[in-house]
Amino acid sequence: xSELTDALAVxxxxxxxxxxxxxxxxxGPRLRxxxxxxxxxxxxxxxxxxxxxxxxxxxxxRFAPDGPNAFDRWVFRLARNLxxxxxxRRRRSPSLGFxxxxxxxxxxxxxxxxxxxxxxxxxxVRDAVASLEPKDRELINLRYLQSQERFAEIGLKxxxxxxxxxxxxxxxxxxxxxxxxxxxxxxxxxx
Amino acid sequence: xxxxxxxxxxxxxxxxLHEARFQSGCDAASSDGLMLLKLVRADGGQSSPWISAPRxxxxxxxxxxxxxxxxxxxAGFTDEALALDSAFGRAWARLTEALGCGDAMALLRxxxxxxxxxxxxxxxxxxxxxxxAGRDQHSVSEITAMLxxxxxxxxxxxxxxxxxxxxxxxAARGDV
Numbered sequence: 001x002s003e004l005t006d007a008l009a010v011x012x013x014x015x016x017x018x019x020x021x022x023x024x025x026x027x028g029p030r031l032r033x034x035x036x037x038x039x040x041x042x043x044x045x046x047x048x049x050x051x052x053x054x055x056x057x058x059x060x061x062r063f064a065p066d067g068p069n070a071f072d073r074w075v076f077r078l079a080r081n082l083x084x085x086x087x088x089r090r091r092r093s094p095s096l097g098f099x100x101x102x103x104x105x106x107x108x109x110x111x112x113x114x115x116x117x118x119x120x121x122x123x124x125v126r127d128a129v130a131s132l133e134p135k136d137r138e139l140i141n142l143r144y145l146q147s148q149e150r151f152a153e154i155g156l157k158x159x160x161x162x163x164x165x166x167x168x169x170x171x172x173x174x175x176x177x178x179x180x181x182x183x184x185x186x187x188x189x190x191x
Numbered sequence: 192x193x194x195x196x197x198x199x200x201x202x203x204x205x206x207x208l209h210e211a212r213f214q215s216g217c218d219a220a221s222s223d224g225l226m227l228l229k230l231v232r233a234d235g236g237q238s239s240p241w242i243s244a245p246r247x248x249x250x251x252x253x254x255x256x257x258x259x260x261x262x263x264x265x266a267g268f269t270d271e272a273l274a275l276d277s278a279f280g281r282a283w284a285r286l287t288e289a290l291g292c293g294d295a296m297a298l299l300r301x302x303x304x305x306x307x308x309x310x311x312x313x314x315x316x317x318x319x320x321x322x323x324a325g326r327d328q329h330s331v332s333e334i335t336a337m338l339x340x341x342x343x344x345x346x347x348x349x350x351x352x353x354x355x356x357x358x359x360x361x362a363a364r365g366d367v
Binding site: 013015017019020021023024025027028029032046049050051053054055056057058060072121122126127129140144173174176177180183184186187188 | 201203204205206207208210212213214215216217219220221223224225229232265289317
């Protein structure tokens with residue numbers, strides 16, 4: 001995998017559009033795991049993963065291959081620095097709920113677990129949502145995908161009561177369950 | 192809908208949706224990264240630094256071959272009209288920081304935008320002439336002095352808007 005990711009870095013530097021998803025799918029879940037292990041809550045770990053992904057692109061010209069796993073090590077060094085920045089920010093703002101005892105896990109414990117299945121997962125979920133009735137599709141998008149709105153807000157947008165939105169959402173999830181049931185083992189591993 | 196159906200909340204489906212959302216977020220972050228890298232590279236080829244913020248941004252976007260809408264969304268500008276309000280100040284701070292543009296230059300371009308809105312196109316033109324003559328270092332203070340002189344003629348409303356915009360810029364940069 002390391003040779004592949006080093007080659008990916010070259011393509012990123014060449015502004016190759018096909019590197020966009022390849023990079024995010026290869027590193028996104030690994031970065032999130034890294035930030036979760038360092039003690040950040042799920043939502044913050046995901047936000048920091050996004051930040052790190054963007055930052056890698058912006059600093060890609062500074063990357064210089066220096067041995068095995070060079071790109072992986074470089075990306076996770078950036079992640080460690082971002083985590084340290086976040087650590088300092090949280091120390092300044094105790095209201096952010098910083099867990100002091102778990103915070104300084106910033107060693108280079110990056111992993112190389114293959115995430116090649118993630119692209120398929122996204123495509124399957126998108127296809128399944130796309131096959132729903134328009135109103136169900138919009139509801140799932142508003143609740144889970146494009147935003148994470150409350151049922152009251154969704155109801156207002158879709159012209160129904162909060163309770164009706166909640167019930168319709170459950171039904172839509174049931175339809176998705178039937179369309180995606182072969183992914184259940186994978187999904188339960190994610191939970 | 193029967194009660195038992197509602198109790199069968201398929202949590203694993205929600206997990207799948209959450210994962211799809213996360214991966215889409217990663218894709219968007221990666222796409223934004225490519226866009227910013229293009230902007231940084233195009234920024235190196237800009238002919239004159241003495242351009243108002245909106246003109247600079249439009250020129251940069253065209254040179255980089257990216258969509259203005261994407262830059263507007265990423266930085267947080269209100270819309271593609273690039274109205275000079277507080278949101279513009281915050282977004283301008285985020286964008287110029289990403290591009291490695293220092294506070295002084297970014298603020299100067301911001302003030303030039305207000306000068307243009309006021310109708311004082313002489314300042315940017317004079318600045319560009321100075322820059323063309325290779326007097327960039329001296330021009331910073333000269334242009335600032337010209338701007339200050341021009342500001343005296345501005346309406347109180349315009350001056351107040353500039354102040355709010357600059358405050359938003361500085362707050363976003365973490366300077367206040």
